[in-house]
Amino acid sequence: MSNKMWGGRFTERPDEIMEEINVSIDVDRHLYAQDIAASKAHAAMLAKQGIITAVDAKNIAKGLDTILSEIGQDKFSFKRALEDIHMNVESRLSDLIGSAAGRLHTARSRNDQVATDFRLFVRDIIDDTDAALAAFQRALVDRAIEHADTVMPGFTHLQTAQPVTFGHHLMAYVEMAARDRGRFQDARKRLNESPLGAAALAGTSFPIDRVATAQALGFERPMANSLDAVSDRDFVLETLAAASICAVHLSRFAEEIVIWTSPLVGLIRLSDKFTTGSSIMPQKRNPDAAELVRAKTGRVIGALTGLLIVMKGLPLAYQKDMQEDKQGAMEAFAALSLAIRAMTGMVGDLVPDQERMKAAAGEGYATATDLADWLVRTLKMPFRDAHHVTGRIVGVAFKAGVALHELPLQQMQAIEPRITSAALAVLSVESSVKSRVSYGGTAPKNVRAQAKAWLKRLEKERKLG
Ligand code: ARG
Secondary structure, eight states: OOOTTTGGGOOSOOOHHHHHHHOOHHHHGGGHHHHHHHHHHHHHHHHHTTSSOHHHHHHHHHHHHHHHHHHHTTOOOOOGGGOSHHHHHHHHHHHHHGGGGGGTTTTOOHHHHHHHHHHHHHHHHHHHHHHHHHHHHHHHHHHHHHTSSOEEEEEETTEEEEEEEHHHHHHHHHHHHHHHHHHHHHHHHHHOEEOTTOTTTTOOSSOOOHHHHHHHTTOSEEOSOHHHHHHOOHHHHHHHHHHHHHHHHHHHHHHHHHHHHSTTTOSEEOOGGGOBOOSSOTTOOBOHHHHHHHHHHHHHHHHHHHHHHHHTTOOSSOOGGGGGGHHHHHHHHHHHHHHHHHHHHHHHHOEEOHHHHHHHHHGGGTTHHHHHHHHHHHHOOOHHHHHHHHHHHHHHHHHHTOOGGGSOHHHHHHHOTTOOTHHHHTTSHHHHHHHOOSTTOOOHHHHHHHHHHHHHHHHHHHHHO
């Protein structure tokens, strides 16, 4: 039997391999809700424009609703021979309502249909991702308020640099997530135009109303150029690019969790809820969730790279290559969603070892900059000279095997006679973080103010949302 959707010119069945390479139903079945919504909007518009009768439109809508609930309840049998979601739905529609089903495809093509469906799908993904990122931010902000005063080592080059607060560190990820959300919103703005009615590539001779279908589907406007409408996949690429950057952020945080939970470091602990044991080493507590978040980044970036390569050099307009846009993207979005939720869970779960954090914050002469700043402030030394003097003092302390605040004052004065005991006061990790009051700095009062401002903002968003 030749294909009933286009079989007029065909007399033979496709080769098995042809069918296997062509079929996309396993992937695009996930677009069923969007496909049905777009078909309903199209049918209603066709009737309103007098292109099909109101009775046909009503039967089409009813049939589509039946299909929606059949698929929703897992009672629909998807047929591989029907290739994709569009033809599976249309074929079932013709079983349900007879020949009127054949009128639904007037003035459209699978090319504008799939572009419309996938835009709607990606738009939903963006909205879900935004909500997940807001919940992630909320978890971070809550812990940041709790730990606005908790001192930990801050690192550069993964070397102990200066003391910071744990709350400040967590708030850094709130800012990153905010930029991620902004990127998803930017992608959403450009995505939100309707390809429906571009038909195969050239538009149609029927008097359709593209503004009406665009509105019905929540798009801002119809896309202006029919060739562009069916061949554009920027919306997937942009969303994957936003997803990639977001995944990279999560991977950095995940990596920190892996480092911090290592017994060698011991800055935080994760509970049984977010760790696994080893089948051979009874003492082990592995941060698998964090490791997997770190790894999922590969899948997300891989999907972006893969689709960029699919699209590169494709001539206008629709090419079947573009059918390959969905699988990687869907897997990437699912991976990102899981990664965000796992990080949110770990943020709520982790327990910092505050004693260890404080001790580690003072290791490695982390308050040396505070001494240099004291020399600048009190003795009016140029910073470069103060840096040099402090370096010599650190050298002496290191040789003596003591921390900066443990070095006898006379030994400091041997290097710089004007140093007084007042300088020793700035060498504690607490006074170090307290002094960092510059805008965006790590001082507990800054962190508390920023976290509270974010809390308000997120609360307001939630109420509006
Ligand atoms: N399954 C196809 C896709 O995902 C739908 C569009 C097919 N169009 C066509 N002219 N064969 O791209």
